[in-house]
Amino acid sequence: MSRFEEELKRDKFVCSECSRCKKIVWPPSNYCNKCLNETTWREISRKGKLVEYSYNKGECFGIVEFESQIRIVGTVKGSERPDVGQIMNLEKCDYDGDEIFIFSSTVQRNGSQNS
Amino acid sequence: MISSMRPIFDKTRNLSQEDIDVVLTSTNANEKYLASIVSELAGISPRIAHSVESLCNSGTNCIVSAFAYISSGLADVALVTGAERTDSPGLVLSWDKSRGKYKHPIFWSSLFASSHMRKFGTTLEDLAYVSAKNHRNGLENPYSFFDRSYSVGEVMRSKTLTDNVRLLDCSMPCNGAASILLASEDAIRQFTDSPVWIAGIGQKSISAGFTKNADLSSMESTVLASRDAYSMARKSPKDIDVAEVHDAFSICEIMALEDLQLAERGKGSSLVRELHDTNCKKVNPRGGLIGTGHPLGATGVAQTIEGFYQLQGTAGGRQVESAKTALIHNMSAAATSSTVLILQA
Numbered sequence A: 001m002s003r004f005e006e007e008l009k010r011d012k013f014v015c016s017e018c019s020r021c022k023k024i025v026w027p028p029s030n031y032c033n034k035c036l037n038e039t040t041w042r043e044i045s046r047k048g049k050l051v052e053y054s055y056n057k058g059e060c061f062g063i064v065e066f067e068s069q070i071r072i073v074g075t076v077k078g079s080e081r082p083d084v085g086q087i088m089n090l091e092k093c094d095y096d097g098d099e100i101f102i103f104s105s106t107v108q109r110n111g112s113q114n115s
Numbered sequence B: 001m002i003s004s005m006r007p008i009f010d011k012t013r014n015l016s017q018e019d020i021d022v023v024l025t026s027t028n029a030n031e032k033y034l035a036s037i038v039s040e041l042a043g044i045s046p047r048i049a050h051s052v053e054s055l056c057n058s059g060t061n062c063i064v065s066a067f068a069y070i071s072s073g074l075a076d077v078a079l080v081t082g083a084e085r086t087d088s089p090g091l092v093l094s095w096d097k098s099r100g101k102y103k104h105p106i107f108w109s110s111l112f113a114s115s116h117m118r119k120f121g122t123t124l125e126d127l128a129y130v131s132a133k134n135h136r137n138g139l140e141n142p143y144s145f146f147d148r149s150y151s152v153g154e155v156m157r158s159k160t161l162t163d164n165v166r167l168l169d170c171s172m173p174c175n176g177a178a179s180i181l182l183a184s185e186d187a188i189r190q191f192t193d194s195p196v197w198i199a200g201i202g203q204k205s206i207s208a209g210f211t212k213n214a215d216l217s218s219m220e221s222t223v224l225a226s227r228d229a230y231s232m233a234r235k236s237p238k239d240i241d242v243a244e245v246h247d248a249f250s251i252c253e254i255m256a257l258e259d260l261q262l263a264e265r266g267k268g269s270s271l272v273r274e275l276h277d278t279n280c281k282k283v284n285p286r287g288g289l290i291g292t293g294h295p296l297g298a299t300g301v302a303q304t305i306e307g308f309y310q311l312q313g314t315a316g317g318r319q320v321e322s323a324k325t326a327l328i329h330n331m332s333a334a335a336t337s338s339t340v341l342i343l344q345a
């Protein structure tokens, strides 16, 4: 297992960040794709924005964007149909041979969604 | 691979194995030293022999590499051969961690479909028209994997995979091989009096990860590759008489028609319906990937061969009348890379 996968298994969502220019590199890599310097690991905010979704056998899945740049596909929990642009929480991540990401909507509609 | 080369040697005047300078193989199978092995088995001792792999657009990448060897003067005659078996490890790109557990291509195509539907009101029925049209076109193709067509209703009722992808919206991985011969302007005259020319080439990789597609209702790599191809060929979209587009899934044909500017943005599905209703074979006459099957490494080569048949006027029951200019669109891995070729009679 890679470091990224080990962290996911501990329910930690981390990504590579360049030690020189601070660029976030996604998917994770040992080297920055801007200045090619080495990267370090840093935790990523678990609050993101829903970009698109669909349903697979009744289960919603979609793309959520974190820190305005990291986009990942995961399972969207909840009984209501979500809205594109809605703020989502990365409720859980895990690794079982695939990267598991589970998103849930933060607050009720019209509720405060910041911070 | 060898059986797909035989017709080239049988039908091309003055061509023998000694004439071949370059042998390039296109496949996702992990076969080491494949181009040299295939060369030996076909009795060819080329100067240059190697494989080209780029998932689903390996075939056109291979043709572009052969073109580059010839146009650089390193070679005069190149044989490109592509092949795939269903057990090749090319279906899923495991590197792409951003896809999470949704690595199978049906999921990216489903998200493309959601986005296109949201933006342009594309419907499930629109998607079914793509599959019905291409399956019908494929009936005229003796090399098709299928021996029957499917109506719009049958596509609509086929097994649901995701909310907006049904089984018949998908191209089917299958076994297959295709070979094509390229030669320099000087060398070609000894082989034929009516060659087909590669007039334009565009290739672009925007990334390797699906989620780097900024706008999920359009395939950026296709937009950029086609711009280069049109410009190199000094052609515009209205010059295109016939097109083979990469319909890995129904939604991909609708998006490709828009990204290649063969239809206005948001009007791809109306064009497909019109082609279906008028039985016009201008787009994917050989049946595309959906109507023919998708042997990954062979697909781009087979698409280009269809362009060749169309421009030679030898496409039989699927011939587009007096076609002079053809466009080939081949892409990979959730449209993160695309190749566009423009061929001219």
Ligand SMILES: [Zn+2]
Pocket (backbone or CB within 6 Å): A018, A019, A020, A021, A022, A023, A032, A033, A034, A035, A036, A037
């Ligand atoms: Zn850097």
